[in-house]
Amino acid sequence: MRARFAAVLGLTLFGFAPRHATITVHMIGDSTMADKPNPETNPERGWGQLLPRFVDDQILVRNHAVNGRSTKSFIDEQKWSAVSAELHAGDYVFIQFGHNDEKTEDSTRYTNPATTFRENLARFVRDSRAKGAIPVLFTPIARRKFSADGKLQATHGAYPEAVRAVATSLDVPLIDLEALTSTLVQGAGVEGSKKLYVWTAPGEFAMYPEGHQDDTHLSVTGAMAVARLAARAINDSALPLGKHFRVR
Numbered sequence: 001m002r003a004r005f006a007a008v009l010g011l012t013l014f015g016f017a018p019r020h021a022t023i024t025v026h027m028i029g030d031s032t033m034a035d036k037p038n039p040e041t042n043p044e045r046g047w048g049q050l051l052p053r054f055v056d057d058q059i060l061v062r063n064h065a066v067n068g069r070s071t072k073s074f075i076d077e078q079k080w081s082a083v084s085a086e087l088h089a090g091d092y093v094f095i096q097f098g099h100n101d102e103k104t105e106d107s108t109r110y111t112n113p114a115t116t117f118r119e120n121l122a123r124f125v126r127d128s129r130a131k132g133a134i135p136v137l138f139t140p141i142a143r144r145k146f147s148a149d150g151k152l153q154a155t156h157g158a159y160p161e162a163v164r165a166v167a168t169s170l171d172v173p174l175i176d177l178e179a180l181t182s183t184l185v186q187g188a189g190v191e192g193s194k195k196l197y198v199w200t201a202p203g204e205f206a207m208y209p210e211g212h213q214d215d216t217h218l219s220v221t222g223a224m225a226v227a228r229l230a231a232r233a234i235n236d237s238a239l240p241l242g243k244h245f246r247v248r
Helices: 002-014 046-054 071-076 081-087 116-130 159-169 177-196 222-237 240-244
Strands: 025-028 060-062 092-096 135-139 197-200 214-221
Touching: 002 177, 025 071, 025 081, 025 159, 025 240, 046 060, 046 222, 046 240, 060 177, 071 081, 116 159, 135 159, 177 197, 177 214, 177 222, 214 222, 222 240
Parallel strands: 025 060, 025 092, 092 135
Antiparallel strands: 197 214
C-alpha cells in the first residue's frame, strides 16, 4: 500500500512517471572525447561529456574515453575488454581515436595508420558486432593550427583517412568529425577559434594561474559546439538512433 501511495504521489507531484533509457551509447576514445573532473575549476571538456545534452530520455550515454589513450593503449590496458564485457545487443559504440596513435616517440601508444591503427579499429568493430552492438566510427577532431595566411592546417596525417577506409571496408557508419570541426574552426578564424579550445588568461582559472594556451583540447564552448555537430550528423544519418538526437 505504501509503495502504491508513493507511486501515486510521484505522479501527482510531477505529472508523469519517469521514463527509462532503452538504448545505451558507449563512447571510447581519447581526451578530446573524455569526461573531465572538477567542472567548477577545470576549463576543459571532452565533447562526449556534453553529448548527453543533445539526446532524449531514451538514450543513456556511457563515456569510457580516457585521456592520453590510443587504440593500442586502450586495448593493452584492458579498457576495451572492460567495455566489451558491458555490451548488449542493440547498444551503440562510438569510436574516436587518432590524436595519441600519432605519437611516434611513445611505443606504448603509437600505431601505424596503414596497419596497426586500422587493425585496432577493425577489432573494435568486430568485437562490437559479435555482441550485437552497432559500431560507429568518428574521425579525430581538428587541432587549432593556422598557417601564416590564416588557413587551418591538417595535423592528423593519414589517420583520418585510415578511419574512413575502415568504415568503407567494413561497412561501418562514419561521422567525419575532422571535416566538420575543420569547417567550424576555420569559420571561427585565427582569433575567434581560441574560444573553442583551452586558451585562458592569467588569473582566469586557479588551475592555470599563469594562463594556458592549448590548441588540442576543448573549452566548454568548444565541446558544446563539437557535441552539437556530432548530434546533428547523427540526426542526419541513416542510423535509427538519429531520431533520439536533438539539435538545438
